[in-house]
Amino acid sequence: MTDCIFCKIVSGAFNTPFVYETEDFAAFNDINPKADTHVLLVPKNHYESLNDIDDENLLGKLLMGVKLTAQKLGLKSYKTVINTGKDAGQEVFHLHIHILAGNIKGV
Numbered sequence: 001m002t003d004c005i006f007c008k009i010v011s012g013a014f015n016t017p018f019v020y021e022t023e024d025f026a027a028f029n030d031i032n033p034k035a036d037t038h039v040l041l042v043p044k045n046h047y048e049s050l051n052d053i054d055d056e057n058l059l060g061k062l063l064m065g066v067k068l069t070a071q072k073l074g075l076k077s078y079k080t081v082i083n084t085g086k087d088a089g090q091e092v093f094h095l096h097i098h099i100l101a102g103n104i105k106g107v
């Protein structure tokens with residue numbers, strides 16, 4: 001999806017540093033952090049939201065990716081948020097998991 005900002009980030013269009021990366025996922029800092037640490041973990045393939053993924057294996061890997069990203073960042077205590085759909089506050093329609101730690105203001 002060419003006009004998707006997260007697809008562009010994942011493709012390296014802006015040379016965004018990844019704090020965690022696998023074949024399937026990448027994690028990078030949120031541009032408008034709502035906590036001391038605010039990272040977004042995204043699948044490299046485009047899915048608009050959680051409603052558009054049917055692959056249980058990929059979903060399991062995504063959650064494992066949360067844990068490993070947190071571990072890599074040295075976080076022991078953190079909050080994860082997935083906004084699904086406009087009414088729930090989703091603004092970027094490429095599935096992402098917020099990982100927040102320290103002085104969390106909420107997303």
Ligand code: AMP
Nearest residue numbers: 005029030031032083089090091092093
């Ligand atoms: P959501 O409301 O769950 O869709 O969250 C979208 C998140 O993406 C917000 O926290 C934004 O600050 C973040 N965001 C938007 N554009 C960028 C970008 N170019 N790089 C990093 N984070 C972004």
Ligand code: ZN
Nearest residue numbers: 004007046094
């Ligand atoms: Zn995308």
